[in-house]
Amino acid sequence: MNLPVRMRRLRENAAVRKLFQETSVSLGNIVQPYFIVPEKGAKREAGKKGSGLWQVSPDMLLEEVQTLARAGVGGIMLFGVPPFKHDTPEKLPEQLAPLTQAIALLKKGAPAAPVFSDVCLCSYTTHGHCGIVKDGTILNDESVDALSKQAVELARAGVDFVCPSDMMDGRIGAMRKALDGAGFSRVGIVSYAVKMASAFYAPFRSAADSAPQFGDRTTYQMPAHNRREARREWKLDEAEGADVLLFKPALTNLDLIRDCREQSDLPITAYQVSGEYAMLRAAADAGLLDFERAMMEQLVSIKRAGADFIVSYHGRAMAGL
Numbered sequence: 001m002n003l004p005v006r007m008r009r010l011r012e013n014a015a016v017r018k019l020f021q022e023t024s025v026s027l028g029n030i031v032q033p034y035f036i037v038p039e040k041g042a043k044r045e046a047g048k049k050g051s052g053l054w055q056v057s058p059d060m061l062l063e064e065v066q067t068l069a070r071a072g073v074g075g076i077m078l079f080g081v082p083p084f085k086h087d088t089p090e091k092l093p094e095q096l097a098p099l100t101q102a103i104a105l106l107k108k109g110a111p112a113a114p115v116f117s118d119v120c121l122c123s124y125t126t127h128g129h130c131g132i133v134k135d136g137t138i139l140n141d142e143s144v145d146a147l148s149k150q151a152v153e154l155a156r157a158g159v160d161f162v163c164p165s166d167m168m169d170g171r172i173g174a175m176r177k178a179l180d181g182a183g184f185s186r187v188g189i190v191s192y193a194v195k196m197a198s199a200f201y202a203p204f205r206s207a208a209d210s211a212p213q214f215g216d217r218t219t220y221q222m223p224a225h226n227r228r229e230a231r232r233e234w235k236l237d238e239a240e241g242a243d244v245l246l247f248k249p250a251l252t253n254l255d256l257i258r259d260c261r262e263q264s265d266l267p268i269t270a271y272q273v274s275g276e277y278a279m280l281r282a283a284a285d286a287g288l289l290d291f292e293r294a295m296m297e298q299l300v301s302i303k304r305a306g307a308d309f310i311v312s313y314h315g316r317a318m319a320g321l
């Protein structure tokens with residue numbers, strides 16, 4: 001055949017393929033989540049072995065994170081599991097105690113790993129919704145107030161980035177103002193800008209004990225069907241002062257990540273969520289595919305879509321844990 005272009009020339013052998021590789025993922029691009037439980041000596045996987053959802057008490061966290069930091073992890077994302085649930089913000093400091101303790105320990109003992117912390121109300125309240133509830137309705141502005149207070153508490157403990165995952169309107173601007181007003185202008189905001197009302201969060205909700213006790217999250221999380229609405233969401237958060245835009249789940253939103261990459265110069269991150277991880281684990285356990293290869297292919301695809309870093313439960317394994 002007389003072909004002017006032969007694509008296979010660039011795939012001839014491993015060295016050539018490596019030279020022309022456009023995208024790579026390393027541990028430095030990964031932020032590893034942990035669920036901080038109010039106990040002592042706890043370090044276990046929530047649910048089934050292999051769930052990837054690690055519940056760790058503050059006293060057990062440092063050694064774990066030091067290993068990850070030495071291996072070059074991009075960062076650590078902490079979710080609090082409170083000692084008790086309460087539906088109004090006045091007990092927040094006590095509810096946040098395990099989390100704030102964990103943040104302070106990490107900042108002192110593992111300074112090489114930036115610490116991100118979730119900001120939300122779902123695991124702290126009896127109803128399991130991400131905001132303040134009155135008469136069965138999730139109130140927006142009252143929730144924004146409570147979430148801003150939570151962000152300031154976490155900033156006081158030394159967190160590098162707060163990550164509001166609640167999807168209330170106006171919370172990025174309000175949180176920025178609250179943080180700056182309390183003297184924490186150095187603390188960044190990773191906005192869950194495009195977070196879908198997704199079936200893929202189910203394993204997380206049992207690890208964080210945060211499932212809604214009535215209804216669902218569709219009055220605040222986004223419908224997966226809407227591309228223009230996603231653009232409006234991240235544009236608002238960008239205008240309100242977000243430092244980083246987060247998309248979630250990752251694999252079902254690659255087109256939206258790409259849209260954003262082409263229209264915004266903000267850093268982008270994607271959260272490869274618990275259900276995405278579980279799906280691969282279940283398929284691998286059933287002997288249907290190779291977990292490691294499938295996982296790396298997904299992480300590469302998320303990066304190629306335009307994410308600068310990825311929140312993923314696979315960080316531990318990449319660090320050899």
Ligand code: PBG
Nearest residue numbers: 120122165200201204273274275
């Ligand atoms: C809390 C929150 C959720 C996740 C991150 N923050 C669950 C939810 O919105 O119900 C999901 C992460 C995962 O599934 O790994 N608002």
